Amino acid sequence: MTIVIHHNPKCGTSRKALEAIRAAGQEPVVVEYLKTGWTKPQLQALFAVAGLAPAEALRTKGGRAAELGIDGPGADPDAILDAMVAEPVLVERPIVASPKGVRLCRPLDRLDEIL
Known part of the structure; x- marks a missing residue:
């Protein structure tokens, strides 16, 4: 089972998610999105599978x-x-993808749904 974590090593929640994945016996693909950046289609696909609006x-x-x-209620998606x-730090983290789905793991217990 391949798990991918879109990770910010400076974020405590992201570090805890990475630790939890490893504690579950999985070695995830770690994508440091602040270094790699995002593409619009990539974000659209992740959000669609996760059931998230931008x-x-x-x-x-x-x-x-x-x-x-x-950030307002009428903001254009x-x-x-x-x-x-343009500014990858604007994406909340961590986002984790597994064969069971994609979740924005904030709060961290959302990770359990896809492990």
Whole structure:
């Protein structure tokens, strides 16, 4: 079973998710998305499988989303995706994909659904 974690090593929740995957006996493919970046089709596919709207996966902590005007209830999904591609840190983390599905694992217990 292949598991992929879109990981930010500076994020405590992301580190805990990686530890939990390994504790479950799996060695995931680790994608450090701040280094690799995202493509719009990649995000659209991940969000579609996870059942997320772009706004639900938007990292609002830190205020950058507000500065860009994409954190309000009427924010355009395409504008959010474009901002996420331009600034990968705007994607909430960690996102984990497994044969059982894709989840934004915040809170961390969502990981259990797909392990």
